[in-house]
Amino acid sequence: MSVLLEFAMFPTDKGESVSPYVSRVIELIRDSGCDYQLTPMGTIIETDTLSQALALVEAAYATLEQAGCSRVYSSLNLDIRKGKDNRMQGKVASIRARIGDINS
Template sequence: MRVSVDLCLVPLGVGVSLGPSIALCQEVIKASGLEHQLGPDGTAIEGEWDDVFTCVKACHARLHQEGVQRIHSTLRVNTRIDRVQSFRDKVGSVNRLMP
């Protein structure tokens, strides 16, 4: 089953700047080969269900490997079975409706 998620990953106890941890997670996501798009408050990832959730797990594992003791993540999960629609398609359909 195809899925798109919006992953917001917050490492706790690493100070105010989350950038270094997010950059590590982006390396993991890029290496997965999944379609993704970094945003200001999360990352959109899409692909097959197991691949996407394996990627989310790998992000957690990588940060723990780097010494992050605790991570709080929120996921918004979207599936549909009537047609295939990427996150880029969704954004494009809204943009076409705007003047």
């Protein structure tokens, strides 16, 4: 099974620039050992199970809570597929191959 989770999580009570808080969440994800990709609008992770993905979301919230954040915004998108793995790279490679992308 492959679970792709695209999510964004950040405090809304810490001013205009929240990168110090977001970086704590990214460190947590990096240290978890799961594959991830940071994007300008969120982070994509790939795990083997839904419970692993949701545990990372919960740990991310706990990280912000411990940092003194009283209000946190989050959005989540999930793509769960049995019988597949390495989809984070595979899905992009499939599209690049179809359009003849020289960067693939």
